[in-house]
Structures are given as C-alpha cells and as structure tokens.
Amino acid sequence: MKIDYFKQKFPHKYKQLLVKFVIVIFFFGVAFRFLFFHSEEISPVLESPLPEKTEASVSVPETPVSTEVVENADQVSRTEKCDIFSGDWIPNPSGPAYTNESCNLIESHQNCMTNGRPDKGYLYWRWSPRDCELPQFDPARFLNIMRNKTWALIGDSIQRNHVQSLLCMLSTVEQAVMVYHDEEYKSRTWHFPTHNLTIAVIWTPFLVEAVIFEDQNGVSSSEVELYLDKLNNKWTDEYQNIDYMIISTGKWFLKSAIYHENDTVLGCHYCPKRNLTELGFNFAYRKALRFVMDYIASSDHKGVIFFRTSTPDHFENGEWFSGGTCDRKAPVKEGEMEMKDLNKILRDIELEEFAKAAEKASRNGVNLKLLDVAPLSLLRPDGHPGPYREFQPFAHDQNAKVQNDCLHWCLPGPIDSWNDIIMEMVLNG
Ligand SMILES: *[C@@H]1O[C@H](CO)[C@@H](O)[C@H](O)[C@H]1NC(C)=O
Numbered sequence: 040m041k042i043d044y045f046k047q048k049f050p051h052k053y054k055q056l057l058v059k060f061v062i063v064i065f066f067f068g069v070a071f072r073f074l075f076f077h078s079e080e081i082s083p084v085l086e087s088p089l090p091e092k093t094e095a096s097v098s099v100p101e102t103p104v105s106t107e108v109v110e111n112a113d114q115v116s117r118t119e120k121c122d123i124f125s126g127d128w129i130p131n132p133s134g135p136a137y138t139n140e141s142c143n144l145i146e147s148h149q150n151c152m153t154n155g156r157p158d159k160g161y162l163y164w165r166w167s168p169r170d171c172e173l174p175q176f177d178p179a180r181f182l183n184i185m186r187n188k189t190w191a192l193i194g195d196s197i198q199r200n201h202v203q204s205l206l207c208m209l210s211t212v213e214q215a216v217m218v219y220h221d222e223e224y225k226s227r228t229w230h231f232p233t234h235n236l237t238i239a240v241i242w243t244p245f246l247v248e249a250v251i252f253e254d255q256n257g258v259s260s261s262e263v264e265l266y267l268d269k270l271n272n273k274w275t276d277e278y279q280n281i282d283y284m285i286i287s288t289g290k291w292f293l294k295s296a297i298y299h300e301n302d303t304v305l306g307c308h309y310c311p312k313r314n315l316t317e318l319g320f321n322f323a324y325r326k327a328l329r330f331v332m333d334y335i336a337s338s339d340h341k342g343v344i345f346f347r348t349s350t351p352d353h354f355e356n357g358e359w360f361s362g363g364t365c366d367r368k369a370p371v372k373e374g375e376m377e378m379k380d381l382n383k384i385l386r387d388i389e390l391e392e393f394a395k396a397a398e399k400a401s402r403n404g405v406n407l408k409l410l411d412v413a414p415l416s417l418l419r420p421d422g423h424p425g426p427y428r429e430f431q432p433f434a435h436d437q438n439a440k441v442q443n444d445c446l447h448w449c450l451p452g453p454i455d456s457w458n459d460i461i462m463e464m465v466l467n468g
C-alpha cells in the first residue's frame with residue numbers, strides 16, 4: 040500500500056529515495072516524539088523588569104519585497120522585485136539586539152548562552168538578501184506602527200521559539216506583560232501597555248483537530264487521532280480578532296497517527312497494531328494544509344496572514360534518536376548543504392498548497408503572504424542548541440552523552456533575522 044501510494048504520488052522525484060525514505064519514516068513514526076515533545080516542556084517564566092535599551096538604527100527600506108513562490112532556479116523570473124529570501128548570512132559585528140542578560144523571556148532549552156555554549160561566533164551574523172538592503176528590525180518603530188494591533192504566532196514549538204525572539208527584541212523598548220497562559224504555558228499572550236500591542240502564541244501543532252495521548256514527558260501511549268476535516272478552534276476562534284498572524288506547522292505530522300475525515304477512519308501513518316491502511320504522513324499533511332489554506336483564502340480577513348514554511352533540522356552523523364549532532368560553528372553558503380528528504384517533502388507540499396491558496400486569496404482580497412524561511416534556515420547549521428539545550432551539560436563529565444537539539448534555535452540566534460524580514464514585509468509588502 041505504502042509503496043504504491045508513494046509511486047503514484049511521487050512519480051519521478053522520490054522513487055530512488057524510497058527505501059531510505061520508508062526507513063526514516065519508520066523511525067520518525069516510532070520515536071520522533073522524544074526530542075520534539077521534550078522540547079515542548081516549559082517552566083512558567085516569571086516576568087520581571089528588563090534593562091532599557093533603545094535601538095537607534097532607523098533605515099529606509101529601498102526595495103519592495105517579493106513573496107513569490109520560487110521552487111527551483113529555472114523557474115525564477117528575474118523581475119525588478121527583490122527576493123528577500125535569496126541571499127547570504129553576512130557578518131554582523133554589532134551582534135544580537137538582546138542577550139540572555141537583557142531578556143528573561145528565553146526558555147531554558149533555547150538559552151544557549153546561559154546553558155554554557157562555549158563558541159560565540161553564531162551570534163554575529165545577519166540575513167542579507169542578494170538584491171536589496173534588509174534593514175534591521177527596529178523595535179521602537181515596530182511598536183509605533185503596531186499600536187492597538189494584535190499579532191499571533193500559530194503552530195508548533197518553533198513558533199514559540201520565534202515569539203520569544205520577537206518579544207526579546209521589543210522588550211528592549213517596552214517590557215511585555217504576560218496577560219494569559221494556558222495550563223501548560225504552551226499558549227500565551229503578552230501585552231505592551233504603552234503601545235497597546237498584543238502578541239500571542241497559540242499552540243496548535245497540527246492546526247487541525249488532534250487528540251494527543253502523551254504524558255508530561257512526551258511519552259505517548261497511543262497514536263495521535265487526527266481529524267483532517269476539522270480545524271482546531273484554538274486558532275479559528277481567534278482568527279477574526281487577529282490583525283497579523285504567522286501560521287506554520289510541519290514536523291508533528293511525521294508522528295504515528297490515525298487519520299479521520301467525515302467521522303470515518305481513513306487510515307493511518309505507522310500504526311502496525313491496527314488493521315488500517317498506511318496512507319503516509321504526506322497524505323495527511325497535504326489534506327490538512329489544503330484545508331487550512333482554503334479556510335484562510337476564502338475568509339474575509341482584513342489583516343495580514345503569513346504562512347511560514349517549516350524549518351529544516353540539522354542533525355548530522357545520525358538522526359536525533361541515533362546520536363546525531365550539530366556542532367558546526369558558522370553558517371554555510373547556498374548549495375553547500377542539501378535539505379534532507381523529509382524536510383524537502385514537507386516543503387514541497389507547503390509550496391504547492393500555498394501557491395494554490397494564494398491565487399484564491401488574492402481574488403478574495405485576503406492578504407496571504409509566504410514567509411519562506413526554510414532556505415535561509417538551511418544555511419544555519421550552527422544555530423541550534425545541540426547539547427546546550429540543557430544547563431551546563433558537560434559540567435560533571437566532559438564526555439557525557441546528552442540529547443542534542445538540532446531542530447529548535449538558540450536565542451539570540453538565526454530566528455532574530457526573521458523579524459527583520461517580517462518588518463520589511465509589513466512595511467513594504
Ligand atoms: C549569560 O551567559 C553568560 C555566558 O555567555 C553567563 O556567564 C551568564 O551567567 C548568563 N547570564 C544569565 C542571567 O543567565
């Protein structure tokens with residue numbers, strides 16, 4: 040079943056990868072939960088006053104931004120527009136806008152500085168599009184423009200990773216006050232009182248309805264029950280109240296799951312104990328994304344909706360469950376690193392479904408934009424916590440065996456540049 044399905048769905052591109060692919064999927068299906076779920080742990084962070092710091096860099100953006108879907112080089116049409124997502128990481132001697140000392144909103148698993156990551160080079164880079172100038176994020180200006188507005192970052196733990204970066208940057212001007220959190224601190228809302236700006240992170244890792252059976256340590260007792268024709272109301276209930284949103288999902292679809300539609304079980308992804316048809320995670324990912332995008336494209340939303348592509352991991356010499364690491368110290372250049380098959384499959388589905396939805400959205404007057412951070416993130420194998428997801432992992436034993444995180448990002452770190460891009464797209468999109 041699985042083989043036939045893939046052949047039919049991936050006629051030329053993936054056939055040769057099939058064996059490798061199925062094996063990888065098997066492992067991901069069985070065991071992906073550990074890193075991703077453990078990374079979902081969060082301890083309640085108390086908000087306390089931050090040192091004041093003012094950013095003085097006010098630069099004038101020069102070139103409008105293209106949000107075209109560019110799948111491969113031969114499809115690139117050279118227009119007068121600048122592709123903000125095509126470029127290089129360039130040295131940034133001034134370093135990050137915040138540190139572990141100035142921002143107390145960084146969750147411990149991503150706080151590489153505090154956790155004792157010894158090399159500092161990864162902090163001194165910024166994203167630079169090839170054909171235009173990308174001004175650095177200006178927190179004071181952002182706060183001013185966003186008076187009375189509501190932002191929401193919707194999706195999985197990478198969204199939470201991102202919201203912390205955004206909050207840390209803005210908090211150099213005005214301190215964020217947490218005004219809401221759910222029981223597990225996975226969804227949270229902050230308010231900037233002086234600017235009346237609200238920023239929320241909404242935890243809904245599948246975007247569609249899901250029943251997840253797992254304890255606090257991420258040990259799951261059963262497959263995820265995934266309802267591919269029901270959107271999760273955690274975000275849809277808020278949808279019309281949000282002025283700017285960033286939506287993303289991805290890696291959670293690799294997990295073992297039972298797929299439901301129209302109150303019927305369609306099949307599953309990796310459920311050997313059940314007598315069900317293996318449909319592959321790509322089946323569910325495409326269906327769920329199409330449903331999400333269609334909801335957005337056919338809505339009458341008046342704000343701005345960014346669909347962010349999922350970000351690649353950088354486990355090398357193994358996967359996360361087999362001793363993979365990410366101990367590089369500097370970015371790579373475009374073309375130096377291949378995106379892994381799984382990431383590529385997710386990405387291709389994202390780009391295809393976005394392209395379809397974008398047409399419909401523009402006919403409908405919905406402002407749907409692609410935030411394609413995957414390629415620029417691929418160039419930052421140096422930006423992950425690695426072993427420094429834990430505090431001082433080698434304090435007692437130089438050779439300690441520790442779980443590496445090559446999926447989330449150090450803060451400060453590469454994600455900070457996403458804010459440069461978002462600001463540019465908001466101002467000149
Ligand atoms: C910040 O990180 C440095 C090491 O880079 C460390 O010495 C310092 O204690 C950390 N500060 C906090 C508040 O964690």
Ligand SMILES: *[C@@H]1O[C@H](CO)[C@@H](O)[C@H](O)[C@H]1NC(C)=O
Nearest residue numbers: 183184185186187188234235
């Ligand atoms: C923000 O809302 C307040 C109260 O409704 C209003 O007085 C003010 O003009 C608004 N500011 C902006 C920039 O929209």
Ligand SMILES: *[C@@H]1O[C@H](CO)[C@@H](O)[C@H](O)[C@H]1NC(C)=O
Nearest residue numbers: 186187188189234235236237
């Ligand atoms: C804050 O913004 C909201 C809209 O998001 C508006 O309804 C409210 O009146 C504003 N409050 C103040 C004090 O400006």
Ligand SMILES: *[C@@H]1O[C@H](CO)[C@@H](O)[C@H](O)[C@H]1NC(C)=O
Nearest residue numbers: 268299300301302303304305
């Ligand atoms: C959903 O199921 C009902 C019966 O349970 C059926 O009548 C209907 O056609 C189904 N709809 C779709 C879209 O499959």
Ligand SMILES: *[C@@H]1O[C@H](CO)[C@@H](O)[C@H](O)[C@H]1NC(C)=O
Nearest residue numbers: 305306311312313314315316
């Ligand atoms: C599995 O399902 C198929 C078709 O639905 C059925 O023919 C078969 O008997 C089932 N096997 C078991 C072990 O339940």
